[in-house]
Amino acid sequence: MPLLTLSDAGLYCAAGGFHIDPWKPVARAVVTHAHADHLRGGSERYLVAKTGETVTRARLPDQAIIDTLPYGEQTRHQGVGISFHPAGHVLGSAQVRLEHQGEVWVASGDYRPGGGNPTCESFEPVRCHTFITESTFGLPIYRWKSAEDLTGDLNTWWRANADAGRASIVYAYSLGKAQRLLAMADPSIGPIFTHGAVERLNDAYRAAGVKLPPTQHAGKIEVKRGEKKPWAGSLIVAPPSAHGSTWVRTFAPFSAAIASGWMRIRGTRRRRAVDRGLVLSDHADWPGLLSAIEATGAEQVWVTHGYIAVLVRYLRERGIDAQGVETRFVGEAEAESGDEAPTEPTEAAP
């Protein structure tokens, strides 16, 4: 029997008696990261990487029981060794390494190799026999720019807006993407304001010791009648769900951008009706997926979460024993709940 199987609650380790990222309440949940499509409430106990504790707490009810484990340290449960290894996705995101009777499995969760994100630990490849990989951006059209180029794009755009007396609103997922953006932003250009959902997670990041530029919760700013509004020239970071809301209109005049890997495609960019698409993703791009898979040295690869069929076929044509695994990690989360919900959830799970 394989070390992991797919149960109706998600990936299940029978030998260890725990689930990984279950989508239903279970007894023991080992969680790769705190995005809503991986972390669901209601389980009896949670195990997360140590640096992910504050963000996990921010996303679970107060009474939730959360155990933590530093990266690289192993704990044993019913004879199964469990350890966490940085996934480079968001703060505290982890690949879960399982070891049982000499066999090693790694479930990647969401991951981004390449580093260049000071708000979370950089991805580290882990050798294993079986690697479970995501495939959110599993097409060769997806290739990301370097961190320097992206930082340049963001600040050039912000500065041009500031010079024209406009605010710059960026829509980015409130956990992870927002903080990565904030760390890229050059605070000498202007003040930075945030939506409440973003600010809550900024607090969790700062509590975990991550350095972010000064931000102010826009909702807490009171503008007295007759007083000049403070938004001109500022950067405002808000979750995608704020796009088109009345809340956003108070910042006029502004220019708006969406920060997402999907912005790589012109049609997707244009359909969202924003002024700028920042191609910024916390997932692996196509070369990233291939190099990460190769670095594990895995004999067997399970592909989940995204362009499953494409990546499976590509790996098989290269002699790798790959198979698709249907999970519900993705598909129900169009808005803030998921981290980077694709425009085509159903396409991801053919």
Added chain:
Amino acid sequence: MKRFADLFASLDETTKTNAKIAALADYFMVADAADAAWAVYFLTGRKPKQVVPTRFLRQWALEAAKVPDWLFDESYHAVGDLAETMALLMPEAPVASERPLHEWVEERLLPLRGADEGGQRRALLQAWAELDARQRFLWNKLITGAFRVGVSQQMVILGIARAADLAPSILAHRLMGEWRPTPEFFRALVAPGAAASDPSRPYPYFLATPLEGGPEQLGDISEWLAEWKWDGIRSQLIRRSGLTFLWSRGEELVTERFPEISAIGDRLPEGTVIDGEILPWNASGVLPFAELQRRIGRKSLTKKVLAEAPVTLLAYDLLEEGGVDLRELPLEQRRSRLAEIVAAFGPESRLKLSPTVEGESYADLAHQREASRQRNVEGLMLKRRSSPYRVGRVRGDWWKWKIDPYAIDAVLVYAQRGNGKRASLYTDYTFAVWDDGKLVPFAKAYSGLTDAEIRQVDAFIRKNTVEKFGPVRTVKPEMVFEIGFEGIARSTRHKSGIAVRFPRILRWRTDKTIDDADKLETLQAMVGPETPEEPNEQQELF
């Protein structure tokens, strides 16, 4: 070409008209005349024909991108645009080309025509290796003849006008007619003064705005002149320097295609420009638009064709008389001068004055408008009697008050992904009506739904696909939509025996089941007995 690629990106990424005009002005302020000429050429919708067959493009792109063909197809499927897919798949060039636009067009693009397969392959692989992502996307758009960007001619005019500090109306006029994208052309375009020396040059058309709601909002009816809204080809007939020129609305010289109208032009006084509509017209009056299409589709104009589909020019306006630009005069004065010119040709002529529709009140006009379909017109035009002849679509003076289109309830049966903006969604739909217990497809439509509705329909399609055939999904018949269209004709090319013109989705009938959808008989009844068979040659108009 870098600068033009940057301009394209700025135009593409904003939805705000002012930002687009500012980007255009910035570009034309600094662009070299040779580059600017080509930029105007492309931005105003002109494009070289695709000379490299798509299958070769795809094959060489695979080679450059080093991906297997199935993966290229998967990528294309996700992107929905060939030029963009190719650009996204190829590796970044180490050093981006600094060669100017006109060199890329004149030395690299145009020579592709006439090159053999091997030459084209070498040229393309070489070009791709020299270009960065932005330029490569632009280049791919140009070589596939698919260059399109969200700017109107008016925005381009305003952008150049700002850069050159000229009145937009002067630029609009200088851009009309035929010109070649040379540095001399651009220099003349932005030269100070108002000279327009080319005798063939037409005036920019004044276009009417659709009238939303009733005409009562227009105020005193005595200030307004009503005419029928004819369904033909908007044209300008020019007589200057002893020569006749006939232009179509699409700014195409059609002098040769309508010899009977050109013959009228030859008899006009020197220095005359008439704005009118070419209509199919026989002894009993105007005919449906399909008759004109039959005529347009013909390769050669034999005596027989001319006799079968005779045309008339219905004159709306007089723009120039005795070589003097009349556009600033009130419409009423222009019309009375026009009436004199037309009257000289006599009642049997193929030049006629567009009749006015007299009405005591708006209610009276509305009543007459009801009979539009029987008259083969699309409704009424309301023009302010004191209006000058403006440039482009300017609100306020000219309104088109069209009749409601035909409408029918139909069932969604096939779906296909959209293009460009909607590439990842199923937005191109085929609709069917009942015929003897079977659903017969009769129209394709892809506009009219809100974004939220499109997403819902898209989700339904994905869940209810009965069969996939290439890009087309057969969808479980369940959803009913009200489909509107502007015209209808018999057709042997369509399975339903019916061809509809400008079909669009009016609304999603969530209140109806497929049993409530209309029958083919209903459509057949709309055709009426005399409507001619839709012609085969000219498909793109349908």
